[in-house]
Amino acid sequence: MKIVLIIQATLTLLGGALLAYFYAPQQAFSYMAGAFVILTSFFLLGIGFGMIFRKKLIALAIGIIVFKYAILGIIIFTLVKLSWFNPLWFSMGVASFVLSALIYALKEALREGNTNVI
Numbered sequence: 001m002k003i004v005l006i007i008q009a010t011l012t013l014l015g016g017a018l019l020a021y022f023y024a025p026q027q028a029f030s031y032m033a034g035a036f037v038i039l040t041s042f043f044l045l046g047i048g049f050g051m052i053f054r055k056k057l058i059a060l061a062i063g064i065i066v067f068k069y070a071i072l073g074i075i076i077f078t079l080v081k082l083s084w085f086n087p088l089w090f091s092m093g094v095a096s097f098v099l100s101a102l103i104y105a106l107k108e109a110l111r112e113g114n115t116n117v118i
Contacts, residue, residue, distance in 0.1 A: 041072065
């Protein structure tokens, strides 16, 4: 999980820097907001489920699921009202997690392929 979060943080910074250089800062801020929302969400989810698996608390799992989406809804609702917010680039920031997961999967497949060589 740590490696995926590191990849996501790198994509957030790299994507934000490239958008700020080639496009307007509004697109960069929107992209970084989306990527940071996903990064924070998965970081906190990892901490929460780590606590759940250690202590076997089912009520905590239900609470995390319910409150996570309520908080995400409030954050997105607040972001939409900002003047610099661009929904397209925010969506691209959220979708950057898919790229992070693919990079991690390729890295693990290559590592596993190297260990299975005769």
